[in-house]
Amino acid sequence: MRTPATSARIDVVSPSTEAPIGSVPEAGDDDVDAAVQAARAAFTDPNGWAHWSPERRADAMERLAAELDARASETATAVSSQNGMPISIAQRLEAVFPQLLLRYYAGLIRDTSLEEVRPGLLGGSTLVTRQPIGVVAAVIPWNFPQTLTAFKYAPGLAAGCTFVIKPSPETVLDSYVFADAVRAAGIPDGVINIVPGGRELGAYLVSHPGIDKVAFTGSSVAGRQIAETCGRLLRPVTLELGGKSAAIILDDADLDLTKIGEQLFGATMLNNGQVCYLGTRILAPRSRYDEVVEVFTGLAQSLAVGDALDPATQIGPMVSARQRDRVESYIAKGKGDGATVTTGGGRPGGSDKGWFVEPTVFAGVDNNHTIAQEEIFGPVLSLISYDGDDEAIALANNSDFGLGGTVWTSDHDRAVSVARRVESGTVGINNYLPDPTAPFGGIKASGLGRELGPEALHAYLVPKSIYL
Ligand code: NAD
Numbered sequence: 001m002r003t004p005a006t007s008a009r010i011d012v013v014s015p016s017t018e019a020p021i022g023s024v025p026e027a028g029d030d031d032v033d034a035a036v037q038a039a040r041a042a043f044t045d046p047n048g049w050a051h052w053s054p055e056r057r058a059d060a061m062e063r064l065a066a067e068l069d070a071r072a073s074e075t076a077t078a079v080s081s082q083n084g085m086p087i088s089i090a091q092r093l094e095a096v097f098p099q100l101l102l103r104y105y106a107g108l109i110r111d112t113s114l115e116e117v118r119p120g121l122l123g124g125s126t127l128v129t130r131q132p133i134g135v136v137a138a139v140i141p142w143n144f145p146q147t148l149t150a151f152k153y154a155p156g157l158a159a160g161c162t163f164v165i166k167p168s169p170e171t172v173l174d175s176y177v178f179a180d181a182v183r184a185a186g187i188p189d190g191v192i193n194i195v196p197g198g199r200e201l202g203a204y205l206v207s208h209p210g211i212d213k214v215a216f217t218g219s220s221v222a223g224r225q226i227a228e229t230c231g232r233l234l235r236p237v238t239l240e241l242g243g244k245s246a247a248i249i250l251d252d253a254d255l256d257l258t259k260i261g262e263q264l265f266g267a268t269m270l271n272n273g274q275v276c277y278l279g280t281r282i283l284a285p286r287s288r289y290d291e292v293v294e295v296f297t298g299l300a301q302s303l304a305v306g307d308a309l310d311p312a313t314q315i316g317p318m319v320s321a322r323q324r325d326r327v328e329s330y331i332a333k334g335k336g337d338g339a340t341v342t343t344g345g346g347r348p349g350g351s352d353k354g355w356f357v358e359p360t361v362f363a364g365v366d367n368n369h370t371i372a373q374e375e376i377f378g379p380v381l382s383l384i385s386y387d388g389d390d391e392a393i394a395l396a397n398n399s400d401f402g403l404g405g406t407v408w409t410s411d412h413d414r415a416v417s418v419a420r421r422v423e424s425g426t427v428g429i430n431n432y433l434p435d436p437t438a439p440f441g442g443i444k445a446s447g448l449g450r451e452l453g454p455e456a457l458h459a460y461l462v463p464k465s466i467y468l
Contacts, residue, residue, distance in 0.1 A: 010169045010196055015084040015317040016307040016354045022082075022173045027195035029204050032164070035193035036210035039135040039162040042190030049191045050132050050160040054114070058106035060187055061157055065099040065106075067181035072096065075146055078174040080308040083142050084316035084355070085271050087309050094174075097436075098150035101452075102157075104436045108457055109158035117468070125468045130461040132160030133236065134212030137205045139226070141218045142170035142319055143274045143377075146178060148240075151440075151451040152215040153192065159460035161213075164193045166205055170319050172196040203229070211235065213460070217276075220375075220401075220445045227448070238449035238459060240276070240441055242375040243403030246396035247279030248418060250389065250409035251287060255295045257302075260408075260430065264299055265314070267406045267432035269359060272316050273379035274323075276446075277404030277432065281365075281372050282383045283392050289385045293363045296381055297342040300359035303379075305348045315379055317355040324355040327378030331360060334371040339382070340364045367395045375401070389418060397423040403442035406432050425450070 008026040013019065027035075043050050049057065068075070072095035079094045080087040115129045138152040145167055153163050167175045175194050182192050195201060199222065206214050207229050216226050217240040230237035247268055254260065267279050284292035308316035318324040331345055344360030357378055365372050365382040372382045386392045396405060402424040407415045409430070419427040425442040426434065434440045439450035449459060 010172055012082055012170070012173055014081055015319055016081075016309065018353050018355075024172050024176070024196050026169075027197045027201055029201070032195050032201065032205050032208060035164045035195050036135060036205075036208050038190035039164050039193055040210050042188060043132070043135055043162040049157075049162060049188055052160070054109040054112075054158070057158060057160065058110050060185060061102045061106040061154070064181060064185035064187060065102040067185045068099050068102070068178070071177050071181055074177050075174055077309070078177055079145060079171065080316070082171045082173055083145070083274075083319045084308045085143075085274075086313045086316050088311055088313070089271055094144060094146045097147040098154070101150045101154035101436055105154040105158040105457060108454060112454070112457065114461070120467075127466040127468055129464050129466065130458075131464055132156075133460050133462050134161060135210060136161045136163050136213045136215055136460070137208070137211045138163055138165045139202045139206065139214070139216045139218065140165065140167050142168035143271060143276075145171040145174055148217045149178070151217070151240075151456070155451075155456040156215070156460040157191070158457055161460050162191045164195060164205060164211070166195050166197060166202050169196065169198050206230070207233065213237070215451075216240065223447060236459075238441075238451065239447040240451060241403075241445060241447040242377075242401060243276045243278070243442060243446050244281060244373060244375050244399050244401045245277055245279045245404035245406070245424065246281045246283050246399070246422070247406045247408065248283045248392045248396055248422070249285065249288070249292055250392070250407065250411070250414065250418065251285040252410045252414075253408040254410055255288075255291065255408075257295060257299060261299060261302070263431040264296075264408075265303070267428060268296075268381055269300070269303070269315070269379050272318060273327075274319065274377050276375075277426065277434070279404060279406045279432065280376065280381055281367070281396075281399075282381055283386050283395055284383055285392075286385045286387050289383075293342055293361070293383055296361050296383060300343050300361050300379070300381070303359050305356060305358065307354070315359055318357055318378055319355075321355050323377065324357055327357050327376055327380060330371055330374070330376045330378070331357075331380060334362050334365070334369065334380075334382070337366075337369045337371070338364070339366075339369060339371065344379075367398055373399065393418060393421045400445040401442065402444040403446035404428070404432060406430075
């Protein structure tokens with residue numbers, strides 16, 4: 001048991017300038033106990049959230065969406081200043097996606113029948129009802145703090161669950177904006193509780209006896225530890241973990257950057273390369289390999305690197321000095337293994353402040369190299385050559401992970417048939433854009449279970465059969 005002194009605080013530092021930008025109290029185990037108790041009380045209250053009609057919950061969720069709309073700019077600035085996400089991306093995603101999800105799940109719960117009477121085979125009938133699973137522990141990474149929290153609470157609130165949310169210590173300031181919106185929307189006390197803290201606090205929360213389900217997004221290393229805990233406790237768990245997805249360039253792909261530059265960037269280097277699903281292994285047909293190297297080298301060189309709060313910035317800093325060191329150690333490993341840096345590989349010139357890494361492209365990579373097998377979580381691409389579609393698919397599938405992936409081609413049918421053979425939870429064609437209505441998640445070391453879509457709503461409901 002670990003309880004920080006009541007004076008313990010989390011200090012937040014800007015990755016763009018290394019200046020302190022905020023400080024919040026750090027939760028201790030006793031705060032988790034109180035949060036779980038509040039969530040439990042809100043869940044079991046016979047007049048509380050879980051017992052509200054779906055319509056009433058949906059109305060409250062739409063009020064929360066409106067309150068988040070009103071705080072969109074504050075949210076985007078808080079996220080960008082903490083994790084280095086370019087502000088233009090934070091405005092397009094972090095400030096908008098949670099509301100999209102709240103409105104989607106509000107609509108879905110209104111339209112979903114939670115009860116049915118099934119005629120039985122033995123003479124009677126059964127009332128099959130779906131009830132909320134209970135108190136959910138949501139453990140969140142720093143890379144898309146608001147969106148990935150909403151991936152959990154939007155379907156969970158619709159189902160009638162209550163939440164204890166643990167954000168990452170790197171991104172706690174945006175939690176205050178969110179909490180303010182929750183209160184202003186009139187969501188009852190105890191339905192959403194937030195406990196800022198690190199991994200030990202997360203471990204304490206995940207194993208807490210008052211938790212009914214765990215929803216985790218983060219690294220595969222932490223995911224395995226959480227899965228072990230949940231396995232021991234027989235506690236339902238959703239794990240959205242890391243990735244090392246392949247971008248398969250077929251031999252008929254149109255690689256004109258004026259047409260597809262934005263899509264290629266979004267699918268391979270969005271958010272400074274700090275996105276779980278990015279296709280950072282670029283598989284290129286040998287017949288067009290030099291051209292593909294040129295295209296990605298040009299793309300990386302065209303990107304504006306700078307302060308995350310500058311609207312012109314396309315690549316901001318890594319979230320922390322530790323993360324920059326990690327990315328740089330992978331770059332050194334790539335060079336040591338014999339791959340060639342075609343652009344980047346170092347720190348950008350200019351300011352000596354901020355944890356920046358140049359967008360980096362490696363050519364001559366073997367799929368078995370460390371940089372092609374491990375998640376780097378930075379703006380580093382590995383270009384690998386192949387002969388024929390079968391080899392491309394075999395290379396794509398030769399990975400411990402299976403989260404995302406893309407296929408780039410002018411032939412739609414060929415794209416779909418290649419996508420079907422990629423071992424992965426999601427695949428994009430000539431783009432990669434997760435959609436709220438479709439299940440999102442991974443296989444292999446990329447995780448268990450799915451978020452988004454009606455599938456996620458059902459992950460927060462438990463069926464109960466009442467034999468009539
Ligand atoms: P992380 O696993 O270090 O931390 C994620 C969260 O879990 C943090 O809140 C952390 O405090 C907490 N935590 C860490 N260890 C824990 C433990 N043993 N028990 C309970 N809580 C624990 O990951 P990160 O560095 O914050 O995020 C980057 C990782 O997240 C990358 O691997 C990335 O691929 C992954 N990610 C996955 C998805 C997805 O949807 N699949 C989305 C975004 C990020």
